[in-house]
Amino acid sequence: MLSRRRFLRHASAGAAGLYAATMVRSRLREQYAFAAEMGIQPEEAINLANNENSLGPGDEVMDAIDSVLGPEGVIAGRYPFRFLGPATEAIAEKFGVSTDNVLVGAGSTQILVDATHQYASADKALVGSLPTYEECFGYAALMGYRTKAVPLTPDFRMDLDQTLHAVKGSGMLFYCNPNNPVATLVDPSDSKDFLTRALDTEKDLRILVDEAYIDYVTTPGHETMIPLALENPRVIVARTFSKAYGMAGLRIGYAIAHEDTIAELSDFHMGNSVSIPALVAANAALERDRSNPDFLPDEKKRNAEARDFILKFFRDRGLSATDAQTNFIFTDVGMPVEQFQAACAAEGLRVGRPFPPLWTRCRISIGTMDEMQRAATKMARVLDSAMKMAA
Amino acid sequence: MKSTRRGFLSLAGSGGGAGAATLHAISARGREAWEAENGFRGAPVFLPPPEADEIRISSNENPLGPGPAAVEGLRAAYGSIMRYPMNAATSDTDLRRKIGGMFGGGPEHVVLAPGSSEILRNAVRVYTGPGRALVTAECSYENPIRTANWMGAPVKAIPMTGGLGLDLDKMAGAAIGAGLVFLCNPNNPTGTVHTLADVTDFVNFVKKESPYTAILLDEAYYDYVTHPGFETGAELAMKHRDVFVGRTFSKAYGMAGLRVGYAVGQAGTISKLAPLALTFGTSVLSIGAAMASLEDPDYIRNEVRRNEEARKFTLDFFSSHGLDPVPSETNFVFVDIGRSAREFREACAERGVFVGRDFPPYENSHARISIGTLDEMQRATAVFAEVLGLQATDNQQQ
Numbered sequence: 092m093l094s095r096r097r098f099l100r101h102a103s104a105g106a107a108g109l110y111a112a113t114m115v116r117s118r119l120r121e122q123y124a125f126a127a128e129m130g131i132q133p134e135e136a137i138n139l140a141n142n143e144n145s146l147g148p149g150d151e152v153m154d155a156i157d158s159v160l161g162p163e164g165v166i167a168g169r170y171p172f173r174f175l176g177p178a179t180e181a182i183a184e185k186f187g188v189s190t191d192n193v194l195v196g197a198g199s200t201q202i203l204v205d206a207t208h209q210y211a212s213a214d215k216a217l218v219g220s221l222p223t224y225e226e227c228f229g230y231a232a233l234m235g236y237r238t239k240a241v242p243l244t245p246d247f248r249m250d251l252d253q254t255l256h257a258v259k260g261s262g263m264l265f266y267c268n269p270n271n272p273v274a275t276l277v278d279p280s281d282s283k284d285f286l287t288r289a290l291d292t293e294k295d296l297r298i299l300v301d302e303a304y305i306d307y308v309t310t311p312g313h314e315t316m317i318p319l320a321l322e323n324p325r326v327i328v329a330r331t332f333s334k335a336y337g338m339a340g341l342r343i344g345y346a347i348a349h350e351d352t353i354a355e356l357s358d359f360h361m362g363n364s365v366s367i368p369a370l371v372a373a374n375a376a377l378e379r380d381r382s383n384p385d386f387l388p389d390e391k392k393r394n395a396e397a398r399d400f401i402l403k404f405f406r407d408r409g410l411s412a413t414d415a416q417t418n419f420i421f422t423d424v425g426m427p428v429e430q431f432q433a434a435c436a437a438e439g440l441r442v443g444r445p446f447p448p449l450w451t452r453c454r455i456s457i458g459t460m461d462e463m464q465r466a467a468t469k470m471a472r473v474l475d476s477a478m479k480m481a482a
Numbered sequence: 483m484k485s486t487r488r489g490f491l492s493l494a495g496s497g498g499g500a501g502a503a504t505l506h507a508i509s510a511r512g513r514e515a516w517e518a519e520n521g522f523r524g525a526p527v528f529l530p531p532p533e534a535d536e537i538r539i540s541s542n543e544n545p546l547g548p549g550p551a552a553v554e555g556l557r558a559a560y561g562s563i564m565r566y567p568m569n570a571a572t573s574d575t576d577l578r579r580k581i582g583g584m585f586g587g588g589p590e591h592v593v594l595a596p597g598s599s600e601i602l603r604n605a606v607r608v609y610t611g612p613g614r615a616l617v618t619a620e621c622s623y624e625n626p627i628r629t630a631n632w633m634g635a636p637v638k639a640i641p642m643t644g645g646l647g648l649d650l651d652k653m654a655g656a657a658i659g660a661g662l663v664f665l666c667n668p669n670n671p672t673g674t675v676h677t678l679a680d681v682t683d684f685v686n687f688v689k690k691e692s693p694y695t696a697i698l699l700d701e702a703y704y705d706y707v708t709h710p711g712f713e714t715g716a717e718l719a720m721k722h723r724d725v726f727v728g729r730t731f732s733k734a735y736g737m738a739g740l741r742v743g744y745a746v747g748q749a750g751t752i753s754k755l756a757p758l759a760l761t762f763g764t765s766v767l768s769i770g771a772a773m774a775s776l777e778d779p780d781y782i783r784n785e786v787r788r789n790e791e792a793r794k795f796t797l798d799f800f801s802s803h804g805l806d807p808v809p810s811e812t813n814f815v816f817v818d819i820g821r822s823a824r825e826f827r828e829a830c831a832e833r834g835v836f837v838g839r840d841f842p843p844y845e846n847s848h849a850r851i852s853i854g855t856l857d858e859m860q861r862a863t864a865v866f867a868e869v870l871g872l873q874a875t876d877n878q879q880q
Contacts, residue, residue, distance in 0.1 A: 156767075168737065339563075340566065341563060368739075
């Protein structure tokens with residue numbers, strides 16, 4: 092049995108890796124070259140850069156992994172197939188769908204690539220907001236696909252009207268809602284209607300709805316697009332265990348779609364990409380959802396409280412943030428984000444990377460309340476010292 | 483429905499449609515069977531729960547799993563489970579640096595993948611196309627051929643030599659002007675190896691005559707080789723552009739369930755493969771386990787010895803019963819059973835022993851049997867004797 096305390100001790104040991112040098116990927120996806128040697132005590136370091144859940148997946152999940160492995164881990168010598176079925180069934184059961192409506196991937200990342208590969212091309216553009224999560228656009232750039240990036244509205248929301256124009260003649264709309272990195276949500280009363288209009292506007296269009304952050308949405312009336320995806324083969328919903336479920340390190344996510352669409356995605360999808368511990372963990376987490384229906388709502392509430400705290404911190408300083416519906420905020424920091432990022436790093440705090448073209452806005456992930464309070468102290472020093480310099 | 487075949491960059495693939503997915507239950511078969519029948523399909527595969535006394539010797543797995551150091555390394559990574567691999571206490575870059583160091587390079591010489599299948603697939607995506615053939619052997623790991631078909635790339639599958647080895651001379655000839663050579667050494671499913679001297683001659687010839695042809699040296703079974711002339715081709719990879727070695731932790735390291743493989747080569751070569759790799763494809767627990775396993779070479783040495791003993795027992799069983807197994811350098815044997823692999827497989831499965839799939843063009847004569855524990859092989863060979871109606875031809879068989 093892995094106690095919570097022991098788990099958190101492991102967790103803080105994990106923070107030592109923050110300053111292990113990270114590698115810059117040569118493409119758009121994630122630019123992490125940062126803070127290699129900061130000389131900061133690991134236990135003081137706080138990582139608010141990658142929208143992870145500091146609390147991890149919880150005891151039930153850790154215990155499930157631990158017990159499947161057993162003392163000697165013998166099962167790890169076997170290919171994962173026998174674990175894929177149960178995990179797929181558990182996902183299907185969560186949404187009351189058939190296993191033919193589910194495709195499990197190594198994080199929702201793999202689903203995003205599968206869909207981009209299948210539905211965008213050199214002729215048929217990938218459409219998305221600017222900025223949005225980069226995976227689809229990164230893959231499209233690599234493959235030489237046509238892309239159309241639609242600027243956000245002045246309040247950092249997706250510009251639905253412009254997007255409707257952009258989808259004409261296009262292959263796929265990447266609809267990240269809530270939207271990473273800007274944290275905003277499309278008005279729930281507009282969302283389904285907009286998707287329907289987009290599908291009507293372009294008869295060949297596919298829509299990939301990325302719901303990575305849906306468990307953190309606090310706007311009343313927001314709904315998943317899974318029912319639409321089941322009804323319309325041109326809509327795919329991507330989900331992940333990396334956020335509210337706290338399993339970013341395990342690499343597991345999934346698509347929910349019409350069975351014909353799942354078959355199309357599967358045609359490109361590289362199978363056998365998800366490890367046994369990840370499949371076991373997903374299964375255990377969904378089992379806990381059934382036995383403890385409060386788990387996700389509690390996590391949403393915990394996140395919302397820490398999010399409100401840090402939003403107030405910026406508001407009190409006259410810095411405006413977007414209406415965050417995620418486990419991160421997107422805020423004006425009153426200086427170039429690279430400068431803010433470097434100054435925070437010197438304080439032992441990692442915040443989000445720049446998201447062009449919004450050069451003075453920073454994405455800051457939501458950790459525990461304790462982490463946010465300590466982060467606020469550090470960011471206060473950074474902001475104060477910048478103000479003094481300016482004065 | 484839009485065609486689902488799409489080539490790399492602007493090269494439009496022209497492979498045929500694979501038809502609708504039929505996601506039926508697959509029982510008693512391994513990964514390779516599933517891949518062989520499903521191509522790229524990654525749709526759910528349902529296996530029945532393991533029976534206590536069943537013997538699974540179909541997928542060339544290490545029956546004992548990872549060593550204690552690796553399992554400890556996996557558990558030590560629990561604390562990073564909520565972190566993306568670049569933020570883990572032991573990061574993906576740490577593992578790449580460690581592996582790169584083993585070959586005299588750095589992290590830039592290594593790309594990780596969730597199993598070496600992704601390495602093979604991406605190699606074919608990068609280096610082949612409608613005008614750039616894949617060269618492989620007629621009876622070798624089929625994964626590259628499936629990807630090449632999907633890419634619309636010509637495939638030159640060179641027949642095996644009499645001893646079921648790779649015909650390196652003919653493959654070298656076919657390589658001139660080709661996009662990629664897939665050289666599986668040791669070869670799956672035949673279990674044969676080629677010495678470093680022969681592989682060096684092969685690579686030097688191809689790179690001289692056809693400098694733009696890439697060569698993938700698949701060394702999935704590297705650790706199990708006991709042949710004295712065999713060594714890794716990694717030095718060749720570090721020396722030549724577009725030559726690279728594929729490795730996996732799925733075999734001797736006992737981590738098939740953890741999904742870690744890698745390619746090593748010149749930084750320029752790796753930089754062509756890396757952009758196609760899944761973003762953060764490898765889990766932090768797997769990274770922790772792989773990293774720790776590299777610090778425990780004794781485990782691999784013991785595993786190789788254990789496998790060699792069980793392999794020798796299995797080979798001796800067949801030869802002492804008048805059959806003719808190919809001398810194996812791997813954790814499986816390929817044996818002429820004189821009848822269809824399918825009949826044999828099904829008869830064995832009825833008795834709780836699960837052996838390998840068909841391997842054309844030898845599907846009517848040869849079976850591939852993975853090496854389990856010695857105890858498993860003792861029980862399995864009793865089943866083989868019953869199924870094949872074998873009588874011992876001498877007294878060596880115990």
